[in-house]
Amino acid sequence: MMSYELIGITVLWIFLYGYLIVASIDFGAGFFAFYAKATKKDHIINQLISRYLSPVWEVTNVFFVFFFVGLVGFFPDMAYYFGQSLLIPGSIAIVLIAIRGSFYAFESYGSKDNLVYMFFYGATGLLIPASLSTALTISEGGFIEETETGVHLLSGELLTSPYSWSVVFLAIVSVLYISSMFLTYYADRAGDQPALDLVRKYALFWSSPTIIASLTTFIALSQQNPEHYQRAIDLWWVFGISVAFFMVAVFLVYQGKNYGWAFIAVMFQFLVAFFGYGASHLPYLLNPYVTLSSGVTNETMAIALIVVFIAGLLLLIPSLVLLMRMFLFDADYVKGKK
Structure with missing residues (x-):
């Protein structure tokens, strides 16, 4: 029988996976919108991208908020260690998210044709996942130290670590790969052949860097955390x-x-x-300071959180399905007829 802490981290991991997919489509679409404008191809795909982003961008961060709140609720020690060590990269991510959110306001007033605004929009789409990936890097251990004055991020080790940069590279190319794959499907459903031809090339182009980045990250992990690497190798069939x-x-x-x-x-x-990555990372949540069993809250609180978050998941998923049926997968909306 699964322990309540394992159920809790599984539910949180589902929310984080949802954010990975939905946010990747959003972030990548922003970059492709800028790239298309910079290469004078915005007339081909930017209307398609706008039809996707308009109803979706406001709900993108719901998954992340659920995950963040749940992580702190289930594992309070994570707030202590990550709260101090991620102060700088976390602040950078918040600023980037604010810049990205302001783009939608500028777009409403007709500034979407401004190349500078489009640049910031596209750049933040790559920089946000790069900054957020720092949390996964730090969780492997070796990048923070605990002293009498608190927890400190070892910035030098983080910035010079091959594993750290391999994770950043993987985060960026995965965003572009997932987004281009979705836009390919979306263009096909819209019956927009010029857009389909363009985004299909993007999808095929970014597929190779994605698999290369994955292999590079595995190799770098073997140097950064040999124990985690060995557990991942034991799950070779999953990968x-x-x-x-x-x-x-x-x-x-x-x-x-x-x-x-x-x-x-x-x-x-x-x-x-x-x-597979999450399973091989266990029992550590933050190596070597927090494990699944040592960092969990009391049983009563954990069970209450599990019930609430499963209920939230059961509410969120049908809401997204309804949103997609009303907008994204509505035949007339997809084709720009309404």
């Missing part, structure tokens, strides 16, 4: 399944058919890899 889904997705896009199934394969690719 093998992820690679199989990757090959299916790329093959379907290359063949130019079944783009919906291709994106579903992408979702399963990251689902399997994400939970």
